[in-house]
Amino acid sequence: MFNFKKPRHKLHISDENDLRLSDLKPGEKGRIVEIGGSENFRHRLIEMGLTRDAEIWVDKYAPLRDPMELIVKGYHLSLRGMDAQKIAVERIA
Amino acid sequence: MNFNIAVAGNPNCGKTTIFNALTGAKQRVGNWPGVTVEKKSGHYNHSDIKFDVIDLPGTYSLAAFSAEETIVRQYLENDEADVVVNIIDASNLERNLFLTTQLIELGKPLVLVLNMMDMADEKGLQIDVDTLATLLGAPVVPVVGRTGEGIDLLKEKILRVSTEISMKARLIDISYPRDIEIEIEKLHQLIQENDVTDKHSRWTSIKLLESDQQTRDEVRLHNNGADILDQAKVSINRIEGLFKDTGRAIISSARYGFIQGAMRECVVESLVGSVDYSRQIDRVLTNRWLGLPIFGLFMWLMFKLTYDIGSIPMDWIDSGLVALMNFISDLLPNSMFASLLVDGVIGGVGAIAVFLPNIFILFLIIAVLEDSGYMARVAFIMDRVMHNIGLHGKAFIPMIMGFGCNVPAIMGTRILESRRDRILTVLINPFMSCSARLPVYVLVAGAFFPDNAATVIFSMYILGIIAAIGSGKLFSRTILKGMSKPFVLELPPYQRPTLRSLILHTWERGYLFIQKMGTVILVGSVIIWVLGYFPREVELDRDYGSERTTLTQHHDTQLADLESKFKKSVDQDRSGYHSEMIAYESSSSYLELHEQFQLLQEELSSKKSKQLYSLRQQEIGDITEQKWIGRVGKIFEPIVRPLGFTWRESVALITGFVAKEIVVSTYGVLFGVGEDVDEGSQGVISGLRSSGMTPLVALSFLVFTLLYTPCLATVAAIKRETGTWAYTIFSVAYSLGLAYTLAFGVAYFGRMFNWLS
Numbered sequence: 001m002f003n004f005k006k007p008r009h010k011l012h013i014s015d016e017n018d019l020r021l022s023d024l025k026p027g028e029k030g031r032i033v034e035i036g037g038s039e040n041f042r043h044r045l046i047e048m049g050l051t052r053d054a055e056i057w058v059d060k061y062a063p064l065r066d067p068m069e070l071i072v073k074g075y076h077l078s079l080r081g082m083d084a085q086k087i088a089v090e091r092i093a
Numbered sequence: 094m095n096f097n098i099a100v101a102g103n104p105n106c107g108k109t110t111i112f113n114a115l116t117g118a119k120q121r122v123g124n125w126p127g128v129t130v131e132k133k134s135g136h137y138n139h140s141d142i143k144f145d146v147i148d149l150p151g152t153y154s155l156a157a158f159s160a161e162e163t164i165v166r167q168y169l170e171n172d173e174a175d176v177v178v179n180i181i182d183a184s185n186l187e188r189n190l191f192l193t194t195q196l197i198e199l200g201k202p203l204v205l206v207l208n209m210m211d212m213a214d215e216k217g218l219q220i221d222v223d224t225l226a227t228l229l230g231a232p233v234v235p236v237v238g239r240t241g242e243g244i245d246l247l248k249e250k251i252l253r254v255s256t257e258i259s260m261k262a263r264l265i266d267i268s269y270p271r272d273i274e275i276e277i278e279k280l281h282q283l284i285q286e287n288d289v290t291d292k293h294s295r296w297t298s299i300k301l302l303e304s305d306q307q308t309r310d311e312v313r314l315h316n317n318g319a320d321i322l323d324q325a326k327v328s329i330n331r332i333e334g335l336f337k338d339t340g341r342a343i344i345s346s347a348r349y350g351f352i353q354g355a356m357r358e359c360v361v362e363s364l365v366g367s368v369d370y371s372r373q374i375d376r377v378l379t380n381r382w383l384g385l386p387i388f389g390l391f392m393w394l395m396f397k398l399t400y401d402i403g404s405i406p407m408d409w410i411d412s413g414l415v416a417l418m419n420f421i422s423d424l425l426p427n428s429m430f431a432s433l434l435v436d437g438v439i440g441g442v443g444a445i446a447v448f449l450p451n452i453f454i455l456f457l458i459i460a461v462l463e464d465s466g467y468m469a470r471v472a473f474i475m476d477r478v479m480h481n482i483g484l485h486g487k488a489f490i491p492m493i494m495g496f497g498c499n500v501p502a503i504m505g506t507r508i509l510e511s512r513r514d515r516i517l518t519v520l521i522n523p524f525m526s527c528s529a530r531l532p533v534y535v536l537v538a539g540a541f542f543p544d545n546a547a548t549v550i551f552s553m554y555i556l557g558i559i560a561a562i563g564s565g566k567l568f569s570r571t572i573l574k575g576m577s578k579p580f581v582l583e584l585p586p587y588q589r590p591t592l593r594s595l596i597l598h599t600w601e602r603g604y605l606f607i608q609k610m611g612t613v614i615l616v617g618s619v620i621i622w623v624l625g626y627f628p629r630e631v632e633l634d635r636d637y638g639s640e641r642t643t644l645t646q647h648h649d650t651q652l653a654d655l656e657s658k659f660k661k662s663v664d665q666d667r668s669g670y671h672s673e674m675i676a677y678e679s680s681s682s683y684l685e686l687h688e689q690f691q692l693l694q695e696e697l698s699s700k701k702s703k704q705l706y707s708l709r710q711q712e713i714g715d716i717t718e719q720k721w722i723g724r725v726g727k728i729f730e731p732i733v734r735p736l737g738f739t740w741r742e743s744v745a746l747i748t749g750f751v752a753k754e755i756v757v758s759t760y761g762v763l764f765g766v767g768e769d770v771d772e773g774s775q776g777v778i779s780g781l782r783s784s785g786m787t788p789l790v791a792l793s794f795l796v797f798t799l800l801y802t803p804c805l806a807t808v809a810a811i812k813r814e815t816g817t818w819a820y821t822i823f824s825v826a827y828s829l830g831l832a833y834t835l836a837f838g839v840a841y842f843g844r845m846f847n848w849l850s
């Protein structure tokens with residue numbers, strides 16, 4: 001009886017200009033615009049503090065280029081490139 | 094009187110440290126029912142009141158996202174705990190408070206513990222504890238778990254919150270943006286009007302807005318549950334329309350909004366003099382170029398220390414066991430009981446006991462890696478590799494440990510968070526060739542590939558890795574498909590491990606090993622002993638006694654012949670000897686004759702002992718064939734015949750099921766070399782060669798040995814860690830199937846192309 005589809009707000013994968021977390025280089029900083037991917041993934045990240053507008057700093061990439069190390073809300077977090085690609089960011093200085 | 098205290102908090106916030114500080118050594122480790130998540134409980138007394146403490150698994154949220162979260166949430170919602178002690182990492186306040194907001198809403202009497210105050214200072218964070226307590230409506234105790242600073246005050250606060258009604262009153266609600274509050278209030282009222290015995294109705298309302306499945310199922314059972322759910326639907330639609338996101342994301346973000354507000358009021362961050370030491374260390378340890386070599390070095394050191402240091406007490410244990418065996422044999426000569434004790438119990442359990450030092454050292458090193466925070470970096474470095482087989486980077490650790498011994502390795506899968514990853518890692522771990530298989534390789538490869546033994550042994554290790562990777566890929570695409578979780582890994586700050594926690598960790602795991610594996614090995618060894626000991630009297634086709642007499646007589650005649658021949662030649666030689674200067678017995682011609690005689694004599698007697706020995710081997714082989722162990726081997730012989738195996742290999746493989754080392758001692762028994770045969774023993778090698786085994790069959794045997802279930806202890810560990818017989822039986826069946834298929838492949842193609850025959 002109670003059943004509706006989420007998320008309302010789709011990530012604009014088609015948009016050529018949009019920047020993803022995985023596009024940032026070590027030392028670059030971004031602000032989260034939107035998180036795509038599965039429900040569980042989005043919610044997990046939000047619960048870990050990757051809320052909309054949160055600032056995120058790319059610290060480095062692993063020796064084999066994947067995953068990447070991030071600093072969010074003062075702690076270090078690691079995400080795979082394929083997951084970071086689901087996070088739209090805007091670059092900040 | 095007693096109270097139940099639950100310790101909750103994020104992973105790595107110091108829950109276990111505080112739990113240990115509270116309860117001292119009085120603790121028990123078990124598993125949560127149904128899942129392999131460690132459950133630690135203990136107790137302490139304070140002011141004549143007993144406090145039972147539970148160390149809950151670490152979670153970031155109560156969303157029931159993982160097994161751990163489900164456990165924590167169920168435990169807290171079921172009202173088993175009187176007081177919740179929420180450990181908060183003060184140096185990582187913002188994210189840690191996220192769980193706190195949920196705990197506050199759950200409405201349990203709460204004590205907040207600001208742990209790691211030393212780290213917060215180091216980071217330049219100044220926290221106004223009193224303001225925080227007012228904002229969150231619960232007592233806040235700053236502590237340093239590592240040094241025990243503040244623990245007494247914590248006990249005092251727990252006592253007061255448990256016993257004083259006034260302390261329990263919840264003063265605040267986490268406040269949400271107005272539009273959300275309106276919807277929460279609507280739901281809240283509706284739930285209360287419908288006279289629901291719901292003690293946490295605000296929590297229920299919020300969870301409904303998050304479309305939490307568990308809450309919805311509960312509400313459906315309420316009076317008017319359908320009305321409440323309808324209202325929830327309307328409310329969710331409204332806020333989702335307003336905020337352009339899912340209800341759950343909106344609520345989570347709002348929680349972070351509340352936290353940021355609180356942080357602004359009570360945290361001052363002075364960046365002066367603050368250094369992120371962990372980040373400095375990681376510049377080296379997870380460096381683009383140095384990260385992998387350093388990791389490799391650490392792994393190499395881990396093996397080196399495990400085996401080198403472990404081998405010292407290993408020798409002591411070994412000689413202790415030998416002394417014990419001799420002592421018992423002297424005490425009870427030739428009795429069945431002595432044989433049971435010496436060959437069965439001490440021989441079998443001792444074979445495992447000698448590995449205890451290795452295992453404890455390995456556990457100690459793992460504890461150091463875990464407690465220091467390096468383990469998370471291993472996951473970071475190796476994730477790319479493990480991702481290939483559908484696993485999390487952390488799964489690399491148990492794989493490496495498997496080269497030492499699969500039992501601790503399988504127990505080590507506990508460091509993995511998702512159950513699916515744990516099961517997958519448990520299932521492929523037995524293919525990592527453990528050290529117990531090495532003696533078998535050394536023996537068989539030494540006997541049949543003396544020039545290429547090292548290559549053959551090395552290829553067994555490689556084949557094991559290939560089998561693990563291949564099976565991992567297969568499983569993650571079939572039976573364990575789609576249960577994978579995204580890789581979201583926190584890299585906690587590096588810490589200097591405390592001795593106390595290292596000892597505790599090592600002992601906890603090591604003790605489980607002693608306890609569980611000791612029983613399995615004991616029973617298994619006794620069974621093998623019984624199978625090899627009975628029936629006492631066996632009928633043999635050949636009369637070995639008379640064959641032995643004939644053989645001896647034959648040699649004696651030959652020896653007599655030789656002697657008389659020698660005498661004759663000497664007499665002949667002497668008659669032609671004329672020198673007066675040197676006695677005939679010192680002449681060169683006599684010495685030459687004598688030397689020849691001695692050589693022939695030695696040759697004869699060595700031939701004699703060889704023949705006697707081989708006769709004895711055949712006799713023991715025949716006897717063993719008649720014992721139950723041999724009869725069992727005979728039963729399974731037809732199954733393994735396509736692989737080129739005889740009843741001997743069948744027996745060796747069956748006994749090897751108990752423990753791989755036993756394959757070698759079984760061959761020892763079969764060829765009558767005695768139980769204490771070591772892997773280089775010529776007796777077994779000559780026995781193997783003379784048994785008609787070809788190099789091809791030997792290779793097929795090695796492949797089988799590598800791939801089938803390593804030992805009973807491993808089976809017990811698989812059962813323990815997966816929690817179900819289904820996966821345990823599957824693992825045994827799968828590895829037997831794979832072993833059979835590949836060994837058959839080797840035998841079949843080998844025969845077809847006439848290799849190694």
Ligand SMILES: Nc1nc2c(ncn2[C@@H]2O[C@H](COP(=O)(O)OP(=O)(O)O)[C@@H](O)[C@H]2O)c(=O)[nH]1
Binds near residue numbers: 109151211588
């Ligand atoms: N510097 C510091 N380290 C701590 C403190 N409390 C715990 N630790 C360390 O933090 C790490 C994680 O602690 P643990 O109790 O295992 O966390 P758990 O995962 O929450 O059980 C360990 O290395 C502890 O030694 C503290 O107050 N200060």
Ligand SMILES: [Mg+2]
Binds near residue numbers: 108109110
């Ligand atoms: Mg812990």
